[in-house]
Amino acid sequence: MSWLWAIIVGLVLGLIARAVIPGKQHIPLWLTTLCGILGSILGNAVASWIGVANTKGIDWTRHVLQLIGAILVVFVADMIWNAVRGGKGKSARQRA
Template sequence: MSWLWAIIVGLVLGVIARAILPGKQDIPLWLTVIFGILGSILGNAVAGWIGVRDTSGIDWMRHILQLIGAVVVVGVGDMLWQSMKGNRKRQQRT
């Protein structure tokens, strides 16, 4: 069940991160989910480092940090995806 939950959270965070970032992100949905999962893990790690991972009630700070992590990972991942995609096109022409 935890893997299913991670995929659902990754999808939601990845899609929200794509909506927050300006411009069009030309990455496939499966990569958006992976980037969302990685952003969630990054946000959880930061929440643990600053001591807000487990609080009473809803962990709003942890969720905000997860979203920030997803925005960063989707932004960087999109740039890497575009550079890899561009390199492939150049290699096919030669």
């Protein structure tokens, strides 16, 4: 069941990250979900490192760090995806 929650949270975080980043990202939905999962793991690691992983009530700081991690991972993944794919997601007008 924890894998299902990781996928759901990763999807939500990835979609929010794509909405926050300006411009259009050309990565597929599966990669967005994977980036959200990796961002969540990164955010949890930072939260543990600074000592805010477990607090009373809702862990807002941890959730914000997870979102920041997802934004960073989606941004980097989009750059790598475009470099590897050669900008195939762009229209002819954008390439010219």
